Each structure stands twice: as structure tokens, then as C-alpha cells.
Amino acid sequence: MPIRRPFVIVVSLIGLALLAGYAWHASRDAGGVPQPDSDVVAPVAVETHAVRALALADDVSAVGSLVSNESVVLRPEVAGRIAAIGFRDGRAVRRGEVLVELDAAVQRAELQQARADLTLAGSNFDRTRDLFARKFVSQSSLDSARAQLEVARAGVALAQARLARMQIRAPFDGVVGIRSVSPGDFVKDGDALVNVEDIATLKVDFRLPEQYLDRVRAGQTLSLVSDALPGERFAATVDAVDPLVDAQGRALRLRARLENPGMRLRPGGFVRVRLILAERGDVVMVPEAALVPAPGNVQFVYRVEEGKAQRVVVGTGVRREAMVEIVDGLQAGDQVVTAGQLKLRDGAPVQVIAGGSAAPAD
CATH class of the missing domain: 2.40.420.20 (conserved putative lor/sdh protein from methanococcus maripaludis s2 fold)
Structure with a gap:
């Protein structure tokens, strides 16, 4: 038994060596080339x-508000009763058009009286001047007649001005708002009657941080969008830069101007502004x-x-x-x-x- 154990071990090792050699030769005969390395990465x-x-374009964004090019609330300068209203709510009006007319019977009578006084003063002056030329009256009489004539002329002008104040006219071309009075209403001086807005051109007021002070100037272009008209962009131009920086928010106020064809944008609306500072x-x-x-x-x-x-x-x-x-x-x-x-x-x-x-x- 001690003699045969080493023999068995030697035979076993020889068998394993022969088996490994056979496997190596079999792999070469099967592929002809070595198998690919498993570490090769496939393209991604x-x-x-x-x-x-x-x-x-270097730009900066901000939010702004639309403002009418011109805006006014019409108010009477004197108290009176409304005799007529010459417009329809929300319609376009022309400059100088009579919008509201107050009862002016008293003012017309005063104008008629002033014209009569003027006629009388004119006749008196002509007569006095003729008499002065013939040496029948003194220089002081002529001066007094001339002064009365000037007073009468001033009276006519004053009566005409009072009569004109009874008619409230449109100060510019625009669109009237919704009136809050009716014919027959008695209004006091300063009462609000109706607003008039010039919206053919609009202003855009917005603010930027003061760090942009040296990069903004009049004439720069900007684009804006409105939630009321999604998907549309409008072009505007910086019209003015406020020289005063707001001490509370350290912000710079700017105003731009844009055309409003069709009057699709309205004052008071909210817009998003993109100001182009420079092109690169x-x-x-x-x-x-x-x-x-x-x-x-x-x-x-x-x-x-x-x-x-x-x-x-x-x-x-x-x-x-x-x-x-x-x-x-x-x-x-x-x-x-x-x-x-x-x-x-x-x-x-x-x-x-x-x-x-x-x-x-x-």
C-alpha cells in the first residue's frame, strides 16, 4: 500500500496534463483564432x-404697464345742469368736438348784454372823437370814452369765455370711456364726467435695477408680450429714462412708446418686456x-x-x-x-x- 500511492498520484497528474493539452488544441481547432477579450466595450x-x-442680443427682462399716450378725465369748471351729451360711450372723438354741454341760458344773455354795451360804447367813442376834432370836448373826455370802449370789449370777451366754459370739448383725438352722468343731471365744478384716452399710441412704463444705468438710453428697441394676446410680440422704442433712481427699490424707471394699430392693446394692461441692450x-x-x-x-x-x-x-x-x-x-x-x-x-x-x-x- 505505501508503494502504490505515489504511483497513483503520478498517474493522476499526467492524466490532468494530457486533458488540459487536449482542451487547448480543441479550442484552437474550433475557432482558428483566440476568443475575443471580454473587456472590449461596444460603441454607445x-x-x-x-x-x-x-x-x-444681450437683453434684460422686466414687467411693465401700458399707459395711454394722453389721458384726461373731463370735469366742468363751473356748476350747472347738463343740457346735452354729444358722444356715445366707447366711441372715437375728434379734438375740439363738443362732448358735454351745460345749460348756458344765463351766459348767452350776459353775452348779448355785453355786446349791446359794446355797441353803445363804440357809438359814444365815435361821437366824442368827432367832437374832440372840432374842439368841443376836452382830451379827458376823449380818453374816458376810449376807456369805456375798451371796458365794453373786455366785457364781451369775458361773456364769451363764460359761455365757452359751458361746453366741454375733447382736448385731443381719442376714445371716450363710459360716462357717469346723464342729461338733466346737475353737476358741480370738478365733478368727473367721462375719461378720454389717446390709445393710437401707447406708453410702456417699466423698471430695471440700477446696475443697468449706464447701459440704457433713449432709442433702444424692446419687444413685449401681453397675456391678453398670447403668442404675439410687439415692438417698442425707449422714449425716456428717468434721471432719478428710486431710493426705495434702487430701480430705474423707463418709458417706451409703441404704435397700437387696431387699438388691440389697452392702457392699464400688464406686459412682459425684453429690452435689447446690445447685439453680439x-x-x-x-x-x-x-x-x-x-x-x-x-x-x-x-x-x-x-x-x-x-x-x-x-x-x-x-x-x-x-x-x-x-x-x-x-x-x-x-x-x-x-x-x-x-x-x-x-x-x-x-x-x-x-x-x-x-x-x-x-
Whole structure:
């Protein structure tokens, strides 16, 4: 028994060696080449976007209010009873058109009396001047007659002014509002009758932080949108910049002007304003989807070169409509990955596929 155990062990080892050699030769004969390495990585399917250089406007956004170009509330200067109303609510009126007329019977009588006094004073002056020419009256009599004539003329002018105050006219072309009085109402001086608005042109009042003080000026263009007319944009021009900065909010007040064809916009409305401060050309832009955040407030993209993904740290600028300005790291013409980034690593092979078919970024 002690003599045969080493023999069994030796025979077993020889058998294992022969079995291993047979397996190696069998694998070579079956494939002809060594089996592929399991560490080889298959290309990752991604979507890409070509980096473009675009013209970009530096701008700032704010909220504003629409204001009538001209606005007034008509009020009588004297008390009286309304005799007639010469307009319909919400209709356009012309400058000088009589809108409200007060009972002016007393004022017309005063004007008639003043004209009669003027006629009498004129006749008296002519007679006195004739007598003075023939040396029948003194110089003082002539001067007195001339003064009475001037007083009579002033009386006529005063009566005419009082009569004119009984008619309330439109101070400018515009649209009248909704009246709060009716014919026959007795109104006091200063009572509100109706508002008149010039809305063919509108003003836009808005505020910006004082940090933009040296970047805003009259003549700059802006666009605005209104919730009342979704999907539409309107162009306006900065008309004035208030020289006074609001001490409470440290804000600068600006006023712009825009045409209002069709009078579709109305004063008092809320608008969102985008003021263009400057125009820049050849700004490198990429889709927001291409950016990948990293720890330390760092952002990077994957740039595709020769079929491989290269990790590139980028500096970003302004964002506009799902596009981001790249201030450092890329140039126009580069191809950046916009979908499939989370399956990539630096240097990984990629396969660019048509948009909408790439593997999702998550």
C-alpha cells in the first residue's frame, strides 16, 4: 500500500496534463483564432448636435404697464345742469368736438348784454372823437370814452369765455370711456364726467435695477408680450429714462412708446418686456441638453472626435430658448452629444444615430 500511492498520484497528474493539452488544441481547432477579450466595450448609441455661431442680443427682462399716450378725465369748471351729451360711450372723438354741454341760458344773455354795451360804447367813442376834432370836448373826455370802449370789449370777451366754459370739448383725438352722468343731471365744478384716452399710441412704463444705468438710453428697441394676446410680440422704442433712481427699490424707471394699430392693446394692461441692450455676433451656442453637471459647480460636454467621446469642461454664458452660450471650451463646427451622456466616459467609442432613436440620457 505505501508503494502504490505515489504511483497513483503520478498517474493522476499526467492524466490532468494530457486533458488540459487536449482542451487547448480543441479550442484552437474550433475557432482558428483566440476568443475575443471580454473587456472590449461596444460603441454607445448617442445623438449629437453641431455647435453653431449665432448672432445674439444681450437683453434684460422686466414687467411693465401700458399707459395711454394722453389721458384726461373731463370735469366742468363751473356748476350747472347738463343740457346735452354729444358722444356715445366707447366711441372715437375728434379734438375740439363738443362732448358735454351745460345749460348756458344765463351766459348767452350776459353775452348779448355785453355786446349791446359794446355797441353803445363804440357809438359814444365815435361821437366824442368827432367832437374832440372840432374842439368841443376836452382830451379827458376823449380818453374816458376810449376807456369805456375798451371796458365794453373786455366785457364781451369775458361773456364769451363764460359761455365757452359751458361746453366741454375733447382736448385731443381719442376714445371716450363710459360716462357717469346723464342729461338733466346737475353737476358741480370738478365733478368727473367721462375719461378720454389717446390709445393710437401707447406708453410702456417699466423698471430695471440700477446696475443697468449706464447701459440704457433713449432709442433702444424692446419687444413685449401681453397675456391678453398670447403668442404675439410687439415692438417698442425707449422714449425716456428717468434721471432719478428710486431710493426705495434702487430701480430705474423707463418709458417706451409703441404704435397700437387696431387699438388691440389697452392702457392699464400688464406686459412682459425684453429690452435689447446690445447685439453680439458669432456667439457659440449649444442645446441645454448637451450640458452635464459635475461636482464643484462645473459643467462639461462630450465632444465627438474620430468616433470617440471626449469630456470637455466648458464655461457658459447666457441662456436663450433652450440654448446656452459657451464662452470657453468649444468652437463652431464641433459635434457635441445631446442624448446618451450618462452611458459615456471619456474616450468611450460612440455610434451617432438619427435624432429620436438614441438611448435616453437617463
